[in-house]
Amino acid sequence: MSEQKDLTLTKKTFERLCEMLDEQKYNYSPNKEDFTLTIGFNTKDLPMDFYIRCDDAIKTVIVISKMPFKVPEDKYYQLAYALALVNMSLADGCFEFDFRDSTVSYRATTSYLESIISKGALEYILDISCAIVDKYNDKLFMFLNDKLTISELMDAICD
Amino acid sequence: MEDKNLIQSKKVFDTLVSAMEELNLNFGKDEEKLTVHFSMDSNDLPVSHLFTIDSEMLIARYFSPLPFNVPNENLPDVALAVAITNGFLKDGCFDLDMTSGMIIFKLTTCFQDSLIGKGYFKHALMLAHVTVDQYNDKLQQISEGKMSVEEYLRTVMDVK
Numbered sequence: 001m002s003e004q005k006d007l008t009l010t011k012k013t014f015e016r017l018c019e020m021l022d023e024q025k026y027n028y029s030p031n032k033e034d035f036t037l038t039i040g041f042n043t044k045d046l047p048m049d050f051y052i053r054c055d056d057a058i059k060t061v062i063v064i065s066k067m068p069f070k071v072p073e074d075k076y077y078q079l080a081y082a083l084a085l086v087n088m089s090l091a092d093g094c095f096e097f098d099f100r101d102s103t104v105s106y107r108a109t110t111s112y113l114e115s116i117i118s119k120g121a122l123e124y125i126l127d128i129s130c131a132i133v134d135k136y137n138d139k140l141f142m143f144l145n146d147k148l149t150i151s152e153l154m155d156a157i158c159d
Numbered sequence: 160m161e162d163k164n165l166i167q168s169k170k171v172f173d174t175l176v177s178a179m180e181e182l183n184l185n186f187g188k189d190e191e192k193l194t195v196h197f198s199m200d201s202n203d204l205p206v207s208h209l210f211t212i213d214s215e216m217l218i219a220r221y222f223s224p225l226p227f228n229v230p231n232e233n234l235p236d237v238a239l240a241v242a243i244t245n246g247f248l249k250d251g252c253f254d255l256d257m258t259s260g261m262i263i264f265k266l267t268t269c270f271q272d273s274l275i276g277k278g279y280f281k282h283a284l285m286l287a288h289v290t291v292d293q294y295n296d297k298l299q300q301i302s303e304g305k306m307s308v309e310e311y312l313r314t315v316m317d318v319k
Contacts, residue, residue: 058286060250080238084255087245091216092267094252096245099312109250111268114278121217121269 010035010056013112017052017061020119021126041130045138048130059113061122063093063129067104067137071097075144079104082143082153086136089157092128095136104140106133168193168214171270175210175219178277182284199288203296206288210280219275221251221266221283223291229260229302236301237262240311244294247315251290253298262298264291 014035021028021039028039035054040047051064071079079097083104087094093108108129110121139156142148148156172193179186179195186197193212198205209222229237238255241262245252251266266287268279297314300306306314 055249058249058282062249076239077235080235080242081257083242084238084257087252087254088256092218092269094245094254095242096248096252097239097242098246099243105246107245107252109268111250111275111279111283113282114276115270116274117269118272120272124217124269124271 005056007035007056009059009112010054013061013117014054016117016119017054017122020122023119024123039126041134043134045134046141048133048137050126050129050133052126054112058111060109060111061117061125063106063108063125065106065129065133067106067140069104069141069144070102071104071144073102079140079144081150082140085154085157086140090132092125093132095140106136108132162214164217165214167217167270167272168212171219171275172212174275174277175212175280178280178284181277182281201288201292201295203292204299206291206295208284208287210283217269217271219268219270219280219283221264221287223264223287225262225264225291225295225298227262227299227302229255229262231260233302233304234260236308237298239308240298240301243308243312244298244315248290250286253294260302 018030026039028037030037037052040049046068048065053062055062083095083097093106095104095106097104106129108125110117110125139148139153143153175195176188184197186195188195193214195210196208198207204226207223211220213220234257241253241255251264254263254265264287266283297311301311
């Protein structure tokens with residue numbers, strides 16, 4: 001006899017997430033089968049694309065934004081230095097590096113394990129992710145292309 | 160009249176304390192700062208745990224500082240290892256302070272207008288302890304120049 005997973009909490013969290021986005025009048029593409037959605041924002045500099053997943057295995061809402069550039073191998077150490085500086089300053093989430101495809105992503109999470117997470121908390125996690133990615137995506141790109149110095153990056157962090 | 164955020168934060172703090180009591184942990188707490196702290200043994204390095212309830216941003220934060228500081232000459236390798244390690248994690252991340260050489264594992268969740276159960280704190284503690292235990296000794300080896308980033312990657316990819 002196969003065991004059916006109880007997806008109620010994940011389904012409800014995903015529904016709440018979609019309701020929040022509808023109320024904010026955002027355009028997004030949901031996948032109700034696997035509780036994921038994608039949402040994009042155009043900005044003054046680099047576009048921002050987000051992938052949001054309600055992960056049933058760990059009962060966590062995971063927000064990921066992959067930066068629209070790859071990191072050349074000779075810039076790995078430069079990137080790591082920049083990410084260390086930026087991550088220490090973040091109120092939430094972190095930038096991470098995937099060496100398998102040389103990409104940088106921002107990731108933020110909030111848990112709904114044995115918890116009822118509000119639309120306010122879901123709005124917060126998206127808002128802060130947008131603010132952080134918008135602040136740093138272009139600066140990381142410029143830093144890796146030697147168009148921003150380390151002290152300019154540090155000044156940006158302090159702003 | 161007490162601030163609404165502070166009232167909610169105190170409730171979350173009480174839930175955190177109850178969760179730690181149910182785990183029979185020997186912990187210290189500060190009811191004014193809304194923090195809980197304790198240490199646990201592991202297979203290799205001891206693991207320090209600190210939970211704080213941020214009543215301004217309404218975030219429950221967890222920190223575990225690793226018990227060593229990275230010397231300047233090995234900061235680049237550790238920084239790269241940390242950046243790559245964070246890419247493996249589903250939740251939480253390691254931060255490296257490039258000034259002090261301290262590495263801290265952190266985990267957060269927002270409780271704005273939300274109800275957080277004891278189960279979350281028990282899960283957060285378990286996840287953090289397992290994650291820190293998995294990586295702390297290997298990061299220490301890079302910090303001491305005993306392991307290259309390539310060797311570190313081979314080791315952690317084997318364990319994953």
